[in-house]
Amino acid sequence: MAVTDIQRYLRPGTLQLSALPPLALYIHLPWCLKKCPYCDFNSHEMQPSAMPEARYLDALRADLEAALPLIWGREVHSIFLGGGTPSLFSPEAIDRLLSDVRARVKLAADAEVTLEANPGTFEKDRFKAFRAAGVTRLSVGVQSFNDAHLKALGRVHDAGQAIAAVEEAAASFETFNIDLMYALPGQTLEQLEADVTQAMALMPPHLSIYHLTIEPNTYFAKFPPVTPPEDLAYAMLDRITEMTTATGMERYEVSAYAKPGHRCWHNWNYWQFGDYLGIGAGAHSKLSFPHRVVRQVRNRDPKLYMDKALAGNAIAQDEEVARADLPFEFMLNALRLAEGFALQDFVARTGLPLSTIEQPLQEAQAKGLVARDFERVKPTERGFDFLSDLQALVLA
Numbered sequence: 001m002a003v004t005d006i007q008r009y010l011r012p013g014t015l016q017l018s019a020l021p022p023l024a025l026y027i028h029l030p031w032c033l034k035k036c037p038y039c040d041f042n043s044h045e046m047q048p049s050a051m052p053e054a055r056y057l058d059a060l061r062a063d064l065e066a067a068l069p070l071i072w073g074r075e076v077h078s079i080f081l082g083g084g085t086p087s088l089f090s091p092e093a094i095d096r097l098l099s100d101v102r103a104r105v106k107l108a109a110d111a112e113v114t115l116e117a118n119p120g121t122f123e124k125d126r127f128k129a130f131r132a133a134g135v136t137r138l139s140v141g142v143q144s145f146n147d148a149h150l151k152a153l154g155r156v157h158d159a160g161q162a163i164a165a166v167e168e169a170a171a172s173f174e175t176f177n178i179d180l181m182y183a184l185p186g187q188t189l190e191q192l193e194a195d196v197t198q199a200m201a202l203m204p205p206h207l208s209i210y211h212l213t214i215e216p217n218t219y220f221a222k223f224p225p226v227t228p229p230e231d232l233a234y235a236m237l238d239r240i241t242e243m244t245t246a247t248g249m250e251r252y253e254v255s256a257y258a259k260p261g262h263r264c265w266h267n268w269n270y271w272q273f274g275d276y277l278g279i280g281a282g283a284h285s286k287l288s289f290p291h292r293v294v295r296q297v298r299n300r301d302p303k304l305y306m307d308k309a310l311a312g313n314a315i316a317q318d319e320e321v322a323r324a325d326l327p328f329e330f331m332l333n334a335l336r337l338a339e340g341f342a343l344q345d346f347v348a349r350t351g352l353p354l355s356t357i358e359q360p361l362q363e364a365q366a367k368g369l370v371a372r373d374f375e376r377v378k379p380t381e382r383g384f385d386f387l388s389d390l391q392a393l394v395l396a
């Protein structure tokens with residue numbers, strides 16, 4: 001990061017951010033055993049024996065060092081090691097990576113450190129070694145417990161390996177997450193119920209469950225599978241919410257359910273328009289300065305990323321968020337939360353007065369999509385179910 005860039009970020013501007021929001025660190029690890037046909041994440045097929053682990057870690061360290069002036073003196077409250085399949089990295093590599101981070105940033109004493117792990121990518125005791133390296137929370141990418149659906153999703157694991165991975169996560173970590181998807185090709189309501197029943201039997205403190213979407217530029221976009229109709233997908237979501245809340249979980253975000261005390265701090269911060277520095281191939285950052293909010297994207301291709309990061313310049317794009325886009329960017333995420341947002345956070349994090357969102361809020365309230373008092377705005381049940389309508393109002 002050239003000194004001139006920092007000066008550019010710090011120069012005067014029309015926004016007035018009264019305080020900087022909490023800061024998180026995202027680290028992208030881009031390789032997977034096999035590319036799934038529905039996945040548009042920045043993930044690339046690689047055999048673990050061919051992974052340039054040490055060089056990638058060198059690149060991450062160089063990337064972080066170059067970014068340090070942008071977060072100088074700020075405490076980091078969470079780290080999220082996402083992918084790709086981070087659990088393909090050896091525990092020794094994760095240990096080195098977290099030591100490199102700790103040596104360079106001020107990490108909060110109670111920082112949440114999440115690692116995404118795929119079933120079928122670990123041998124016994126690997127999770128314990130991740131724990132010893134400083135990972136506090138494991139996120140297990142299960143997707144389904146039905147072997148036929150796992151096959152249709154192109155997953156490398158079966159249901160037995162998924163259960164074994166979750167049991168190992170429960171034994172090794174004080175908290176963990178299961179990732180599931182629903183509205184899968186050919187899935188019935190009964191099969192969805194069986195997936196949720198199996199997930200609940202494993203007593204996860206946190207569950208993320210996403211509607212399978214067909215993303216552009218994926219194999220499924222070219223050869224679309226037959227997925228359940230919209231009304232069935234809605235019925236599935238209702239069942240998911242009923243079944244999870246019956247076990248004491250709370251739906252605190254559109255796709256996230258947690259037992260008390262087990263919300264994901266990292267994602268929570270993201271939804272609340274908190275700051276995050278993202279390092280690694282294709283990683284995104286959102287960083288605040290007294291007079292502007294900046295977004296950055298790292299080079300996406302892992303090889304190019306490593307070359308560029310090691311040469312001190314991993315950033316492919318960087319732009320200031322336009323003043324006119326800030327209200328939408330803030331609300332897009334904040335309205336995903338059941339608790340909505342505090343009005344004072346809107347002012348603090350966008351640097352804009354409340355009057356900029358008064359009109360869309362009035363309209364959303366008139367349509368029964370949000371409720372508000374003097375302190376907070378939150379989506380109503382109807383607003384939660386019709387989130388894209390609500391977001392479109394803010395966009396308009």
Ligand SMILES: C[S@@+](CC[C@H](N)C(=O)[O-])C[C@H]1O[C@@H](n2cnc3c(N)ncnc32)[C@H](O)[C@@H]1O
Nearest residue numbers: 038039041083084085141179180210211212213
């Ligand atoms: C970054 S991905 C990777 C996690 C891990 N590699 C895995 O696949 O298990 C995080 C989660 O996004 C969800 N996801 C990925 N592609 C999706 C899609 N097309 N539709 C819905 N959810 C998706 C999956 O549940 C996945 O676990």
Ligand code: SF4
Nearest residue numbers: 032035036039043084
């Ligand atoms: S394992 Fe996860 S990140 Fe990798 S291709 Fe599949 S869904 Fe994408």
